Structure formats: structure tokens, C-alpha cells
Amino acid sequence: MRRRLGERWPDFKAYNVDRAQTPSVQAALGALMEQLGMPEIPAADLARIAVPTALIWGCHDLATPLPVAQAASARHGWPLDVIDDAADDPAVEQPEATMRALRRALTSGGR
Structure with missing residues (x-):
């Protein structure tokens, strides 16, 4: 993916890291994991x-x-x-x- 995005990779990565740290995204991911994640x-x-x-x-x-x-x-x-x-x-x-x-x-x- 990094190779395909080329010079756009740093912006893509920074955006995703920033979004992943927001409470609303973390809550949404937690809800998704409860519904779709594998049990232990x-x-x-x-x-x-x-x-x-x-x-x-x-x-x-x-x-x-x-x-x-x-x-x-x-x-x-x-x-x-x-x-x-x-x-x-x-x-x-x-x-x-x-x-x-x-x-x-x-x-x-x-x-």
C-alpha cells in the first residue's frame, strides 16, 4: 500500500493515526470489534x-x-x-x- 500511494503515503498515514486517536472513532471501532471480532x-x-x-x-x-x-x-x-x-x-x-x-x-x- 505504501508503495502504491507513493508520495501520498505520509499524509494518508498521518490522517489515519490522527483519526484513530479520536474518542468517537475508538468507540466506533470498539463497537465493530464486539460485533465482528473473533472471540478469544x-x-x-x-x-x-x-x-x-x-x-x-x-x-x-x-x-x-x-x-x-x-x-x-x-x-x-x-x-x-x-x-x-x-x-x-x-x-x-x-x-x-x-x-x-x-x-x-x-x-x-x-x-
């Missing part, structure tokens, strides 16, 4: 995952904060790769760093 996956279901698993997480994720990923990593032994300067969508916000993390996960085989 029960710990017993997570414990049954038998395939190699790795977590790639945005350092500044406000929707699901980093301590959630750190706890899941510790609890299940899943490697955690934290992407700096990214929030809840590292693949969009920091695509190169996300690809490096994905390559590390695929090379190491996850858990």
Missing part, C-alpha cells in the same frame, strides 16, 4: 495445536497488546518475532521486516 480462543484449543507454530507480532499492537503474545509464546513454547514500528498489521506496516520474520519462522520450523 480457549487455552485448551491452543494447547492442542500440534503443528509448528510461530508468532509474528507488531510491537505497538493496541488491539491485542504485546504481553498477550509474550504470554502465549511462553505458555506454548512458540517462538515470537516482534516487529518494531508496527501495530496490528505488521505485514502492511513493515512488510520487509515481516517477510524476514516469516523466513526465520519457516527456516526454524516453529515450535
Whole structure:
């Protein structure tokens, strides 16, 4: 997206960050998440995952904060790769760093 927007990217990013910080937008997003968001996956279901698993997480994720990923990593032994300067969508916000993390996960085989 950044590449497609080119020189318009800084304005687009600034606008979205500004809007995301307003109380009315936060309230609207909260209501949407209640209606459309996924419920928490029960710990017993997570414990049954038998395939190699790795977590790639945005350092500044406000929707699901980093301590959630750190706890899941510790609890299940899943490697955690934290992407700096990214929030809840590292693949969009920091695509190169996300690809490096994905390559590390695929090379190491996850858990």
C-alpha cells in the first residue's frame, strides 16, 4: 500500500493515526470489534495445536497488546518475532521486516 500511494503515503498515514486517536472513532471501532471480532480462543484449543507454530507480532499492537503474545509464546513454547514500528498489521506496516520474520519462522520450523 505504501508503495502504491507513493508520495501520498505520509499524509494518508498521518490522517489515519490522527483519526484513530479520536474518542468517537475508538468507540466506533470498539463497537465493530464486539460485533465482528473473533472471540478469544480457549487455552485448551491452543494447547492442542500440534503443528509448528510461530508468532509474528507488531510491537505497538493496541488491539491485542504485546504481553498477550509474550504470554502465549511462553505458555506454548512458540517462538515470537516482534516487529518494531508496527501495530496490528505488521505485514502492511513493515512488510520487509515481516517477510524476514516469516523466513526465520519457516527456516526454524516453529515450535
